[in-house]
Amino acid sequence: MPSRTSAADRATIRVVCVTLDSNLAGAAARAKALLQRQLPGIELDVHAADEWASDPAALARCLADIASADILIATMLFLDEHIRAVMPALAARRDNCDAIFCALSAAEVVKLTRLGKFNMSKEALGAISMLKRLRGRGGESGSGASTSGHGQMKMLRRLPKLLRFIPGTAQDVRAYFLAMQYWLAGSEENLANLVRLLIDRYAAGSRAHLRGKFSVRQPINYPDVGLYHPSARRRIETRIERLPVKRAASGTVGVLVMRSYVLAGNTAHYDGVIEALEARGLQVIAAFASGLDQRPAVEAYFAPHGRPIVDAVVSLTGFSLVGGPAYNDSKAAETALAALDVPYIAAHPLEFQTLEQWGSDPRGLTPIEATMMVAIPELDGAIWPMTFGGRSSSAQDAGQRDMASEGERAATLAARVAKLVALRRASRADRKVAIVHFNFPPNSGSTGTAAY
Numbered sequence: 001m002p003s004r005t006s007a008a009d010r011a012t013i014r015v016v017c018v019t020l021d022s023n024l025a026g027a028a029a030r031a032k033a034l035l036q037r038q039l040p041g042i043e044l045d046v047h048a049a050d051e052w053a054s055d056p057a058a059l060a061r062c063l064a065d066i067a068s069a070d071i072l073i074a075t076m077l078f079l080d081e082h083i084r085a086v087m088p089a090l091a092a093r094r095d096n097c098d099a100i101f102c103a104l105s106a107a108e109v110v111k112l113t114r115l116g117k118f119n120m121s122k123e124a125l126g127a128i129s130m131l132k133r134l135r136g137r138g139g140e141s142g143s144g145a146s147t148s149g150h151g152q153m154k155m156l157r158r159l160p161k162l163l164r165f166i167p168g169t170a171q172d173v174r175a176y177f178l179a180m181q182y183w184l185a186g187s188e189e190n191l192a193n194l195v196r197l198l199i200d201r202y203a204a205g206s207r208a209h210l211r212g213k214f215s216v217r218q219p220i221n222y223p224d225v226g227l228y229h230p231s232a233r234r235r236i237e238t239r240i241e242r243l244p245v246k247r248a249a250s251g252t253v254g255v256l257v258m259r260s261y262v263l264a265g266n267t268a269h270y271d272g273v274i275e276a277l278e279a280r281g282l283q284v285i286a287a288f289a290s291g292l293d294q295r296p297a298v299e300a301y302f303a304p305h306g307r308p309i310v311d312a313v314v315s316l317t318g319f320s321l322v323g324g325p326a327y328n329d330s331k332a333a334e335t336a337l338a339a340l341d342v343p344y345i346a347a348h349p350l351e352f353q354t355l356e357q358w359g360s361d362p363r364g365l366t367p368i369e370a371t372m373m374v375a376i377p378e379l380d381g382a383i384w385p386m387t388f389g390g391r392s393s394s395a396q397d398a399g400q401r402d403m404a405s406e407g408e409r410a411a412t413l414a415a416r417v418a419k420l421v422a423l424r425r426a427s428r429a430d431r432k433v434a435i436v437h438f439n440f441p442p443n444s445g446s447t448g449t450a451a452y
Helices: 025-038 056-067 080-094 125-135 145-163 169-184 188-202 205-210 259-264 268-279 295-302 330-340 355-360 367-380 397-401 407-425
Strands: 013-019 042-048 071-075 099-103 225-228 251-256 282-289 312-315 344-354 383-391 403-405
Touching: 013 056, 013 188, 025 042, 025 188, 025 259, 042 056, 042 188, 056 080, 071 080, 071 188, 080 099, 099 169, 099 188, 145 169, 169 188, 188 205, 225 259, 225 295, 251 268, 251 295, 251 407, 259 282, 268 282, 268 383, 268 403, 268 407, 282 295, 282 407, 295 330, 312 407, 330 367, 344 355, 344 367, 344 407, 355 383, 367 383, 383 407
Parallel strands: 013 042, 013 071, 071 099, 251 282, 251 312, 312 344, 344 383
Antiparallel strands: 225 282, 383 403
């Protein structure tokens, strides 16, 4: 067990995390409760960039917290509007805080990293080279590309072991890669140990006495590719036979979910869709993969031994099959989906607004949501885009940052999927298919075009 600090050690230390969305907010709140048992004066605040456009006060709170942070964590900042909003504040605080850890973001953000002697703004060619290898090379659509996420995670776990016995700056580089491991496997236990690591190594000034006070456990490693079900015995399973079985199922649906949400325990939006599909008599196999390439999950659980065992696939990630929000590899996705040869539906949760804001906005989705969650997945070959859940401003307190299912829309999605499965299973003679062509402006040779 980590050692408890004495009453004399109740100095306040503020840890501020700035990231893309609020999916880890609940896990961070639970991590904070764990940390306060050892260090009652600790503050751990998470700020989500997806809230800033609709809530200027949220951005103002974020900037104020950055200005007073003792330790800064910045991740998943790659959209220009998000970077411009906080980059001056991060840069101004960089040399006045104990440590700043930046990862999985645009290069200008990552270069703000300063952990002890490890300074990414200066010459750090060895570490930058390792980061480039972890990032991989986008656009590689070869047959082996689907294993790149697994390979990168394997390398990330190996690097701290290799650096363990090298003195000097290498120990700060090792801390950087350990911090990445904690973040990418973002359960409350791992988030708590991420904070312990940064305080234990880098607390300075009036907080320097906190160094060496914590026993920091190694990152808990969860499967890179796995299964999820709200009624399963464990949070994550790896074998299909351990999932609940739907008796006399009318078909089987593969559902893709985000690993980060599963690890953070923020899965109510997924649970609502899974329950709605099961209510339609369908067997559900919900799977995830690490990183932003879902092909390993498809290969492992929807088509084991190269033969599909599902009648349709529903992606609830909100992103493209290969690449996620930052980029997409539609060619690789097309190849994978063609091999699977079942209908592919892409539904999405709201990431950049609440359910209430979406309902009152005549546009519905924001431009960035329409691009990332509708247009880009359609390049993969996805059909039937629709919203199925999101955050609700009517939820109580911290629950406002957790995802929720929108019951009526989850039921509608399930009904559509059930009809598609029934159509696929019907004999060809019994199938009735209607085709609707786009034709605007009429009589202008525009039939079937996407030009307008």
